[in-house]
Amino acid sequence: MRKSRHAEIDDERSGKASSSPMFNHLQVAEIAKGVGDPQCYRGKAGAPPRFKVGDRLRVKDQPDLFYNQTPGYIRGVAGTVTEIAYESPAPEDEAWGHIDKVEWFYVLCFRQGDIWDDDSPDVNPNDTIQVQVSERWLEPA
Numbered sequence: 001m002r003k004s005r006h007a008e009i010d011d012e013r014s015g016k017a018s019s020s021p022m023f024n025h026l027q028v029a030e031i032a033k034g035v036g037d038p039q040c041y042r043g044k045a046g047a048p049p050r051f052k053v054g055d056r057l058r059v060k061d062q063p064d065l066f067y068n069q070t071p072g073y074i075r076g077v078a079g080t081v082t083e084i085a086y087e088s089p090a091p092e093d094e095a096w097g098h099i100d101k102v103e104w105f106y107v108l109c110f111r112q113g114d115i116w117d118d119d120s121p122d123v124n125p126n127d128t129i130q131v132q133v134s135e136r137w138l139e140p141a
Contacts (some may be wrong), residue, residue: 027097037088044102045087049104050104056141057080058076058077060136060137062075062137066095067091070133079109080109081108087104089102105134105135106133110131112128
């Protein structure tokens with residue numbers, strides 16, 4: 001079997017945060033042992049959730065400086081909180097080993113028509129999409 005050319009790049013030069021000396025898979029696994037992730041971060045956000053179910057929030061249109069899990073297509077779009085999901089480090093912090101910065105995550109519901117302009121006659125105006133977003137990305141709409 002032939003090796004991928006990407007496999008020849010060593011971790012030090014690949015730019016992957018997971019190869020950072022600050023990121024430690026074993027440390028995260030030890031914290032979650034017997035409890036699970038993200039349940040192991042319950043109660044560690046340091047404050048109650050800033051938002052509540054039913055709140056209309058806008059996803060901040062922040063630049064991508066590195067890794068995150070906030071989809072670009074919802075940035076700048078307003079949605080409604082349907083669930084306060086859990087507390088956890090944000091992916092952009094966790095990738096660099098900053099697991100001590102715990103924040104709230106929310107499930108937001110967006111009208112699909114508010115995200116994508118689609119002229120198709122087959123599009124249902126009631127279609128929605130739900131996305132999980134960390135608190136740092138959210139502001140009141």
